[in-house]
Amino acid sequence: MRTPLRSLLVSLAVLAVPCVAQAATRVSYQAASEQQVLVLLNQIRRQHGLSALALSTPLRAAARGHSADMLQNDYFDHNSPTEAWDARVLRYLKSATVGETIARGRGSTGSPAGIVNQWMRSALHRRVILNAGLRLVGIGVAVGTPGTVMATADFAA
Numbered sequence: 001m002r003t004p005l006r007s008l009l010v011s012l013a014v015l016a017v018p019c020v021a022q023a024a025t026r027v028s029y030q031a032a033s034e035q036q037v038l039v040l041l042n043q044i045r046r047q048h049g050l051s052a053l054a055l056s057t058p059l060r061a062a063a064r065g066h067s068a069d070m071l072q073n074d075y076f077d078h079n080s081p082t083e084a085w086d087a088r089v090l091r092y093l094k095s096a097t098v099g100e101t102i103a104r105g106r107g108s109t110g111s112p113a114g115i116v117n118q119w120m121r122s123a124l125h126r127r128v129i130l131n132a133g134l135r136l137v138g139i140g141v142a143v144g145t146p147g148t149v150m151a152t153a154d155f156a157a
Contacts, residue, residue, distance in 0.1 A: 026145055027068045033141040034060070036112035037151065041129060041137065044120065050132050056156065059138025062092035063152040066102075070152075071144035076104055093136070095156035099128035103151045110149030115141070119153075133157050 042052040066088065069080055078085035078100055089098045103118040104110070119125040128134065134155040141151045 027071050027142045029064055029068075030141040030143060030149075033112050033115075033149075033151075034139040037115055037139050037141065037153065038137065040112060040116040041153070044116070044129060048130055050130065051135065053137040053155070054135060056093060056136040056138045058092040059089070059136055059154045059156060060140060061138065062089050063138040063140030063154045064142065065140070066100075066152040066154070067140040067142035067150040070102075070104070070150045071142055071148065076102070076150075078102060089154045089156070092138075092154075093156050095136075097131075097133050097157040099131060099134055099155040101125040101128055101153045101155075103149075105149050106147050110143075110147075110151075112141075115149070115151045128155060129153075131155070 038053065038055060045052060066080070066085075070076055073081065075081065080088065085100050086098055089100060101119045101122075103115045105114050105118070108114045109118065119129060134157060136156045138154045139151070140153075141149060143149050
């Protein structure tokens with residue numbers, strides 16, 4: 001026979017479990033870090049004789065959404081579990097040419113300099129950053145618990 005107290009405790013435990021899971025996937029965006037990443041990317045492009053990237057609000061929404069999705073769904077990939085990266089970017093901004101860079105880290109590897117350093121050490125990401133045909137960028141730097149940083153930069157012509 002169930003006691004009212006036991007029923008209450010079981011009910012509270014069942015209600016608390018989703019709260020614990022949600023707390024583990026809470027995400028905050030780092031606008032100052034996003035701005036610093038843009039500054040660093042444009043310094044690199046200038047060093048290579050390229051024009052500066054212009055910030056795109058739609059691409060920023062795409063990049064932030066992808067960074068948050070990677071944190072909340074515990075994966076690290078250009079493609080989400082449900083959508084190819086280029087299809088996602090093109091939902092936000094139609095362009096003949098698009099590109100994407102992603103990075104993750106903690107501490108110094110999750111700092112703006114650490115993020116850009118990861119991208120420049122990757123031949124494919126470096127090629128995207130130094131593509132003269134890409135002129136727009138949206139940057140999404142998201143931090144989840146316990147301090148993991150996910151960064152996405154989505155580019156368009």
